[in-house]
Amino acid sequence: MTSLNSPTVARVPIPANGVDYRGKIVLAPMVRSGELPSRLLALKYGADLVWGPETIDKSMIGASRRVNPRNGTIEFTRLPSNGGRSGPAVQESIIYRLDPEREKGKLIFQMGTASPELAVQAAKMVAGDVAGIDVNSGCPKPFSTSGGMGAALLRTPDKLVAILEALVKEVGTPFQIGISVKIRLLETPEMTEALVSRLVATGITGLTIHCRTTPMRPRERAIREQLRMIASVCRQAGVACVMNGDVASRDQGLQLMGEYGVDGAMIATAAESNSSCFRSDAQGGLLPWRDVVREYIDLCIQSENRLSNTKYLLNMLIPGKSKDFLQVKSSKCYTDICTVLGLDHLIPAATRVDEILNLAGKSVLHNETRPQAVQNAMQGNNESARVAGGEAQRVKPTSPPPTSGGPIRTKSIPTPSKPVESLPVETVSNAELTA
Ligand SMILES: Cc1cc2nc3c(=O)[nH]c(=O)nc-3n(C[C@H](O)[C@H](O)[C@H](O)COP(=O)(O)O)c2cc1C
Numbered sequence: 227m228t229s230l231n232s233p234t235v236a237r238v239p240i241p242a243n244g245v246d247y248r249g250k251i252v253l254a255p256m257v258r259s260g261e262l263p264s265r266l267l268a269l270k271y272g273a274d275l276v277w278g279p280e281t282i283d284k285s286m287i288g289a290s291r292r293v294n295p296r297n298g299t300i301e302f303t304r305l306p307s308n309g310g311r312s313g314p315a316v317q318e319s320i321i322y323r324l325d326p327e328r329e330k331g332k333l334i335f336q337m338g339t340a341s342p343e344l345a346v347q348a349a350k351m352v353a354g355d356v357a358g359i360d361v362n363s364g365c366p367k368p369f370s371t372s373g374g375m376g377a378a379l380l381r382t383p384d385k386l387v388a389i390l391e392a393l394v395k396e397v398g399t400p401f402q403i404g405i406s407v408k409i410r411l412l413e414t415p416e417m418t419e420a421l422v423s424r425l426v427a428t429g430i431t432g433l434t435i436h437c438r439t440t441p442m443r444p445r446e447r448a449i450r451e452q453l454r455m456i457a458s459v460c461r462q463a464g465v466a467c468v469m470n471g472d473v474a475s476r477d478q479g480l481q482l483m484g485e486y487g488v489d490g491a492m493i494a495t496a497a498e499s500n501s502s503c504f505r506s507d508a509q510g511g512l513l514p515w516r517d518v519v520r521e522y523i524d525l526c527i528q529s530e531n532r533l534s535n536t537k538y539l540l541n542m543l544i545p546g547k548s549k550d551f552l553q554v555k556s557s558k559c560y561t562d563i564c565t566v567l568g569l570d571h572l573i574p575a576a577t578r579v580d581e582i583l584n585l586a587g588k589s590v591l592h593n594e595t596r597p598q599a600v601q602n603a604m605q606g607n608n609e610s611a612r613v614a615g616g617e618a619q620r621v622k623p624t625s626p627p628p629t630s631g632g633p634i635r636t637k638s639i640p641t642p643s644k645p646v647e648s649l650p651v652e653t654v655s656n657a658e659l660t661a
Pocket of ligand 1 (some may be wrong): 472
């Protein structure tokens, strides 16, 4: 913090549709674990900002943007290439999904890229819908580095600088959002300092430092010795510095921010296992896993999240020793998951989303296991619930087919400078990797 006697410190101005990372405890970008329901869950528990999972530039370019008429989410979709083969019609994949209401002013889109031109093209697709664009310069997986992306960019600083400068000029300025970068530590403090000094001069508004070097495994303890130096380089350039690595909770993040002089703290794995880590101790701190799982499933159903992705995170949220763990793991539809976990109040919505996601009729539960809610509905005339029970042949719903999604607006890239709020408004992660 600047004292009265210290010289005035410059600050890179925060663009009108952007966000200042100072004082924030944020959800880290996480492929698979950072899809829309997880982000909404983190926000519900108090995350100040959320980063989306790394999305590769090429997979965004050419995607279509549409509004899902059932839940108002914005979906970026594309057809799989199908390898040039002709065959049965293929379903389009959702590359990225966001909630324009609940994530408004809080979502940072993270991109995997190795090219200024592609980065700009991809960023323009989503710039009108998010508060910032972040470049992943820390992913150590060969999938990313072999294409020159992720941690490979730490070895090609000229390219990284060119990408950030292009994004600032061609996306950040016209769309009035912030551009940021997430990096790892280099081998020596001198090397890290030289890199950070270059990056903060590109016009970015924020820099996240993952306090591990590229070869370090996620289980190795984060190194904090270089943090003060990095924070100081950022501060002199007026760029917000966010720390990442082994931050377990909001309160610990705030304490570390004070201790190391950084502006914000980012949480990944602790949020993956229990997002209520964003609640302060004063708010009651960590909640029991059942409470978190109930909220999470509700959000997955609302978001029409891909079942495999929902189950992926449930595997982290539900303790392995719990009797429910294996049953949830073998569930084939939302109705079964709600049944196993005793979430009867969610069953009608689960049944509807099973139909939308073509999961109706996939129940693996036996009749006697079904809750009264499903059985009642099956005895009555509720076709949806009967289908959820797994017995009925699917009957075409009378309402418009739910699988159709919203109108695809191919010419939908928002115009620069348009305020985010004026825009109307699963995900197949294109980068199944971990940074
Ligand atoms: C499942 C998973 C997926 C991740 N995906 C990304 C990603 O897409 N982009 C990225 O920059 N980092 C990614 N990371 C790294 C995290 O953002 C974070 O830097 C790392 O886990 C260290 O934070 P932690 O100590 O709080 O876990 C991922 C981590 C995990 C566990």
